Structures are given as structure tokens and as C-alpha cells.
Amino acid sequence: METVKLNNGVKMPILGYGVYQVTPKECERCVWDAISVGYRSIDTAQAYQNEEEVGNAIRKSGVPREELFITTKVWISNAGQENAKASIEESLRKLQTSYIDLLLIHQPFNDYYGTYRAMEEAYKAGKVRAIGVSNFYPDRFIDLAENCEIKPAVNQMETHVFNQQVKLQEVMKPYGTQLMAWGPFAEGRNDFFTNETLRMIGRKYGKSVAQTALRFLIQCGVVVIPKSTHKERMIENFQIFDFSLSQEDMDEIAKLDKAESLFFSHYDPETVKSLMTYKID
């Protein structure tokens, strides 16, 4: 598995498996399938309410803990130094592990400075190998990165061929922060899986739209964590290391970028309100 080196020297697989919207009922089987396919990086979150099932699957897989890379995220309702500290302990308990590889602030709302301090403490205590953020657009990212002690290792953002986050990557460069793509298929929006450009380019290499889209991102140095509950698609999404897109094809796919979200705006008051009121057990 290809890896990227984070700004603290920790190596992270460039391809992982995401479990957003994977129900607790299905999650253990899905993570088990993903590990059997070869995935070694799993992306979960307190808000997905399936950390326990991820923990069950990794424990039962028999794969040595040090060969796995586990990411989770602190939710808004657990913000603030004390709450976040307790929630990190809870995540460790549910994941059934003594350390988390990558811990992120899920959303840039509520007392995220307090959250970040709790994460810095956990990092120094060896409970977390790397810390970072998610959904931090350039303004909030720079604010936090300038005013924290341990620079964010990762920013996990909506990133796909239609929203390539070129500007954000430039903003993050001075801090050495790695872009990690959520929604690498835009969850199928904008007729993703039938896109003509991706289809025609993929055909040249004997690859599907999904494989071509993931290959484009990893060739740009972006970490990807596609989600699927189907084992055959997990396999398909894993087979992206046996070809490489030509510069001409990379340039063609780069033209699909609209530099806009296909989901929602973090600057829309209604979106912020609805995220703030999303409660977890």
C-alpha cells in the first residue's frame, strides 16, 4: 500500500475505507470485508455511531494493530477541552484500542479550540499518533493553524473531481497539512458514475469511472477513503495501483473542477444550525 508521510513523520495509507452511513448492523461485516480485501486504513467518527462495530471488526480480524490505521473524529456536541477529553477516552473504549492513529475535529463549530487542546494533550500522552481537522475551510484553517501548538497533520474535506480543493491545498502547504478526501465519488451526485470524461479516459486503461476518479486523486497526492457496503466494489476501489494516468489525462480531469461543494455550504446559517443540533448517543 502506498503511503503519505504526515507533517510529524507518521505514515498514512493513501487509500482507506470510510464508514459514514454504514449502519451499526452492517458495519462489522463491512469492515471485516474491507480488511479481507486489503484495506488497512479505516475512517470512522463519533457521529457515525459505529465506532464500536469498527472496533469489533479490527479486533476479530487478527491483523496486528500496528498494521492498521484508524481515524476517528470528535463531534460538535463533545467540543471543549473537558468534554473532548472524555469523548476521546470513550472513542478509545469503543474502538477497543490503546491508541488512535489519526484524530480529527469533525466540524469547525462550538469550542473547537478547547477540543484541539484536548487532542494535543492526547497526542502528547501517546493516545493519538496524529491530530488534525475536517471541514476547515481556508479562513478557519489558517486561524487554527496559526494559533495552535501542534500543526494539523490532516484536513479532511469534500474532495472529488468536481471540487478539487486546489486553493485549500495551497493554503495548507506552509503547515505541511495533508488533504484527505471525503466523498471521493461525491456520493454519486452530478451523475458521477456515468461521467463521460471519466468513462472515456478510464476505458483507455481498462478501468471504471470509480477507479479513474480515485486514481486521479491519489496521483494528486490526496488521501482517499471511498465507502461501499458491497465487497465487489471494495475490491474495484482497491485496484488503483496497477496503472497510472498520463499527464494529458490528468489535465483533462482537472478541467472538471467547479471548485464548489455538491453538498452544502459551511457558510450557510441553516447548515450550521442543523449540524449544531445533530445529537449523538
Ligand SMILES: NC(=O)c1ccc[n+]([C@@H]2O[C@H](COP(=O)([O-])OP(=O)(O)OC[C@H]3O[C@@H](n4cnc5c(N)ncnc54)[C@H](OP(=O)(O)O)[C@@H]3O)[C@@H](O)[C@H]2O)c1
Ligand atoms: N469529515 C466529514 O465531514 C465527512 C463527510 C462525509 C464522508 N466522510 C468520510 O468519507 C467517506 C467516503 O465518503 P462518502 O461515504 O460520503 O461518499 P463516497 O465514498 O463518495 O460515495 C459512496 C457511494 O458511492 C457508492 N459506490 C462506492 N463504490 C462504488 C463503485 N465502485 N461503483 C459505483 N458506486 C460505488 C456507494 O454505494 P454502496 O455503498 O451501495 O456500494 C455509496 O453510495 C465516508 O464513508 C466517511 O468515512 C467524512
